[in-house]
Amino acid sequence: MAIGSIKPKHWKGMSLKMSVPSQAESRRPRPLAMQIKWHPPEQPWIKINTDGAVSTTGKAGGGGVIRDHDGKLFAAFATPLGTQSALEAELLAISHGLGLAKELNRPMWIESDSEQTIKLFNGTGWGPAYIRRVMARLVIFKQQHNIRASFIHRKGNKAADWLAKWSLDQTNFGNMSEQTP
Template structure:
């Protein structure tokens, strides 16, 4: 075994507890395909999809979103630059802007985000990292003053908001 080669004599006295059939194949996991689709809200709710974007290299942040009624009709869309120091803060600020715009329609607001962490922070159960405390507080207070709910949606179902968030990176004003 000096040269690193294992030979049959090295296996003397070793017995296998199980036999492996010849030609056995390992099964690969099959990809699970689930169609992702955006669904309109129930009456009388209006739905707001928001997203935030942040680029580390330029330290620019943007937010965007869409507000739709229960039939799926677009009520308003927005893209805005943000003064954020992280992607998390940009997501929170975009959600706040979306809520403020949707409140103008005078109906309960259902907010969807593709960030599970933002959804948890918006529920007011945790404060998150120190640099986002102000954004979390602002969002929680705004939610308390209006009938709203917050849920998670996958990135595939939030593409419109993602498009506007990226547009917000390039904008100079709301």
């Protein structure tokens, strides 16, 4: 880069986004390069990164990582799920993550790489009928705890993504602590 040539390795961890102006312009939208990575929460929050996965064979699983403001791992999990819907797998992974994190007795911040799931979690609707049971649990949990939820790009959610895919081959809930990741 010092001599002016940009190589693919310089773009590692970057993703292209489009900048669309709010007003009409004569030029086309310009692509923006932005770095995608996980950011720790502010103190005293803990961040719960979750992901759900469904295979082509119909197996489903979920995984997640719970960390603090220093990035310290509190817990991680990978679990097979009894669903065939990606949306339900994402919501069940959030439910499992919240269940583990509530023991820490701190405000919880959910991050998921599913925009639809985050919109549903943050909204007032219940979604399709097949997910209403898990949505009811999440609504009650939100009423009883200090929780926020936000979207994170898949590249910033690699640990949860890996755990969710790994859970597809598991038969039991796997809970890992900072000593056993």
